[in-house]
Amino acid sequence: MTKESLKELILTLEKIQLVLIQEGEQEWVYGISSIKRRLTDINIDSPDFKKEFKSVQLSYLNMTNGAGSFSDVMIWRSNVEDRIKVNKDFNALTKKTWELFEL
Template sequence: MSDLDKLARLADLFTQIRDILIQENENNWIRGINSILNQINYSLENNEKIKDTIKSIGNTYSFMNNGNGSFSDFYIWREDFDERVVENNKFIEIKDKIGSLIANQ
């Protein structure tokens, strides 16, 4: 997969995360995700520094996920346990895909 394809895929995955955060009324972490999406969109629109952008968003995303109370602690709450498990597994799958794309840089 080319770096341009990776960045386009990351744009899709981070958009999915943003949509989940909006749906869950999560306003704290959406700023970081929007910042990442702004970087991605700028790089895609200008076809500029694709590899550097992937590295930069990887750093930003890593900072968001470090430590107690970080984005890594975010989960989706549902009253129904089975529904909660399904929704969180989808969310984790998106995050894992992002991690794989960023790690393979």
């Protein structure tokens, strides 16, 4: 993990958080906010960085495991084309999060 990739991860989580807020999703906003805050508080130059980052990774992983988890979030639109587009964009953000978390 580099400083740049950590910043990119935080920005990606911020984008996810904004989408959730715009969609009126309240259940997962807290979890994403908590993970984002924890990442913001980590000092990448600290000797404990790997341990702290692993803890945040595990929190995100726990949030996305199992039925009804964050990985099942879908944004609803009445118009099918709109629904496909918004979920494609949202899924791209969550996929990028996985990649940046190196999961």
